[in-house]
Amino acid sequence: xxxxxxxxxxxxxxxxxxxxxxxxxxxxxxxxxxxxxxxxxxxxxxxxxxxxxxxxxxxxxxxxxxxxxxxxxxxxxxxxxxxxxxxxxxxxxxxxxxxxxxxxxxxxxxxxxxxxxxxxxxxxxxxxxxxxxxxxxxxxxxxxxxxxxxxxxxxxxxxxxxxxxxxxxxxxxxxxxxxxxxxxxxxxxxxxxxxxxxxxxxxxxxxxxxxxxxxxxxxxxxxxxxxxxxxxxxxxxxxxxxxxxxxxxxxxxxxxxxxxxxxxxxxxxxxxxxxxxxxxxxxxxxxxxxxxxxxxxxxxxxxxxxxxxxxxxxxxxxxxxxxxxxxxxxx
Amino acid sequence: xxxxxxxxxxxxxxxxxxxxxxxxxxxxxxxxxxxxxxxxxxxxxxxxxxxxxxxxxxxxxxxxxxxxxxxxxxxxxxxxxxxxxxxxxxxxxxxxxxxxxxxxxxxxxxxxxxxxxxxxxxxxxxxxxxxxxxxxxxxxxxxxxxxxxxxxxxxxxxxxxxxxxxxxxxxxxxxxxxxxxxxxxxxxxxxxxxxxxxxxxxxxxxxxxxxxxxxxxxxxxxxxxxxxx
Numbered sequence: 001x002x003x004x005x006x007x008x009x010x011x012x013x014x015x016x017x018x019x020x021x022x023x024x025x026x027x028x029x030x031x032x033x034x035x036x037x038x039x040x041x042x043x044x045x046x047x048x049x050x051x052x053x054x055x056x057x058x059x060x061x062x063x064x065x066x067x068x069x070x071x072x073x074x075x076x077x078x079x080x081x082x083x084x085x086x087x088x089x090x091x092x093x094x095x096x097x098x099x100x101x102x103x104x105x106x107x108x109x110x111x112x113x114x115x116x117x118x119x120x121x122x123x124x125x126x127x128x129x130x131x132x133x134x135x136x137x138x139x140x141x142x143x144x145x146x147x148x149x150x151x152x153x154x155x156x157x158x159x160x161x162x163x164x165x166x167x168x169x170x171x172x173x174x175x176x177x178x179x180x181x182x183x184x185x186x187x188x189x190x191x192x193x194x195x196x197x198x199x200x201x202x203x204x205x206x207x208x209x210x211x212x213x214x215x216x217x218x219x220x221x222x223x224x225x226x227x228x229x230x231x232x233x234x235x236x237x238x239x240x241x242x243x244x245x246x247x248x249x250x251x252x253x254x255x256x257x258x259x260x261x262x263x264x265x266x267x268x269x270x271x272x273x274x275x276x277x278x279x280x281x282x283x284x285x286x287x288x289x290x291x292x293x294x295x296x297x298x299x300x301x302x303x304x305x306x307x308x309x310x311x312x313x314x315x316x317x318x319x320x321x322x323x324x325x326x327x328x329x330x331x
Numbered sequence: 332x333x334x335x336x337x338x339x340x341x342x343x344x345x346x347x348x349x350x351x352x353x354x355x356x357x358x359x360x361x362x363x364x365x366x367x368x369x370x371x372x373x374x375x376x377x378x379x380x381x382x383x384x385x386x387x388x389x390x391x392x393x394x395x396x397x398x399x400x401x402x403x404x405x406x407x408x409x410x411x412x413x414x415x416x417x418x419x420x421x422x423x424x425x426x427x428x429x430x431x432x433x434x435x436x437x438x439x440x441x442x443x444x445x446x447x448x449x450x451x452x453x454x455x456x457x458x459x460x461x462x463x464x465x466x467x468x469x470x471x472x473x474x475x476x477x478x479x480x481x482x483x484x485x486x487x488x489x490x491x492x493x494x495x496x497x498x499x500x501x502x503x504x505x506x507x508x509x510x511x512x513x514x515x516x517x518x519x520x521x522x523x524x525x526x527x528x529x530x531x532x533x534x535x536x537x538x539x540x541x542x543x544x545x546x547x548x549x550x551x552x553x554x555x556x557x558x559x560x
Binding site for chain 2: 022023026027028051053054055056059062063066067069070120124128133134135152153155156158161162163164166167168169170171178179181182185186224228231232235236
């Protein structure tokens with residue numbers, strides 16, 4: 001496939017694989033849809049120009065080869081992740097965790113424990129697909145097996161997508177351009193449809209609506225999170241969604257979680273919020289660098305969730321009254 | 332001795348990443364030396380010394396920093412060998428984006444940060460494009476979408492590199508990077524090695540201290556912009 005590409009006329013190659021033009025442009029080269037082949041184009045590059053650009057012909061050829069291999073791989077469907085298994089290691093005192101826990105798509109697992117207890121290490125073990133080679137000695141299996149080490153370094157097929165608490169947007173783009181840029185980097189087939197879908201879903205999650213042309217830097221905290229959760233659900237190929245708390249402001253947290261569950265993500269969420277914690281299927285309690293125990297959500301907790309949600313809705317209604325400029329003399 | 336060249340734009344977080352890796356290497360009882368190259372001033376040698384690593388500081392002053400680097404790096408490697416280091420790390424900032432300290436068959440790392448903008452990977456030359464490992468920092472303060480776009484732009488200009496996200500503040504990912512360092516190039520001298528890419532040259536009157544502006548003062552390797560095009 002790859003070798004064949006080099007022999008085709010540039011015009012045909014660029015029409016069929018537009019990302020090749022983008023690749024060459026990113027090295028400061030200009031390429032036109034001509035009749036010469038890609039190979040001839042590379043062979044005839046001016047050595048002085050390459051010197052100015054800090055490129056050698058061998059390195060460019062090598063990079064293009066690797067790039068094409070990556071792009072062709074990106075278009076291959078991924079093996080579906082049907083389970084993630086954590087095999088316990090040890091805590092900071094060297095005591096065994098004694099557990100084997102399997103998480104499935106559509107499940108929400110909460111991670112609780114004080115700051116510094118080892119929550120980040122657990123998340124890092126999962127992201128690195130640890131095989132007893134991290135300080136905790138944990139092992140991570142995918143679909144019940146020791147996975148291919150490509151998960152560790154792949155940028156296009158990352159195992160974990162992460163939504164961190166102190167996230168900002170640093171790009172000066174509108175919401176739609178922002179999502180489009182992300183969609184294009186992922187080579188999705190119909191970027192426009194995907195952009196519309198994500199903006200629509202984000203607006204269903206956000207307390208206050210925003211328009212496609214709103215700059216991402218003007219979105220509220222809730223709107224930003226809504227946009228990133230919708231993006232995670234529909235654009236990210238990562239089967240695992242890692243969420244670092246969802247504050248109770250400007251976003252419907254239940255709907256947000258439901259969206260990720262519907263899209264068959266394995267959701268891991270570090271939270272201390274009682275409602276979010278009870279929405280999960282289970283809680284991993286982290287102490288002294290290890291998973292000390294696991295709490296499965298009980299029927300009694302589920303019942304209490306209803307009451308907590310009622311409380312939460314009451315607070316939310318009061319918040320909306322404040323926003324609308326009303327007084328709270330009567331509540 | 333394992334030797335690595337680490338470079339990257341100013342303020343990308345090179346020193347912080349190296350410090351986190353050093354902590355992980357020290358946990359494995361490794362003796363580490365660092366050579367810090369800078370231009371005018373650096374206090375980073377103190378940060379390294381605090382960690383108990385052997386540190387050497389090189390300030391290029393009025394010379395081109397990367398030319399200064401390549402004139403001194405062989406002696407630095409000899410210094411690391413004499414002191415019995417298991418690891419020697421050279422840290423230098425690529426200031427003009429066309430320079431690169433990377434040496435053939437020596438593990439080359441480029442550190443670049445998410446805040447520098449998605450077009451930055453394209454603007455950096457062989458320092459990024461020929462690196463074996465690219466470390467992307469400051470991922471915790473940008474969105475997942477921006478992290479993915481940035482990584483894909485890095486991947487575009489250096490598709491063969493191992494690309495890792497490291498948080499220089501919390502150290503997330505540093506342990507994993509350290510395990511790559513354990514298989515870095517193992518050498519005893521740099522004699523006879525070659526740079527991965529030649530450095531930009533000037534050799535003009537301004538190299539020799541000329542300050543006056545005007546055609547009549549310009550001699551040597553001078554190039555003019557095309558003002559017609």
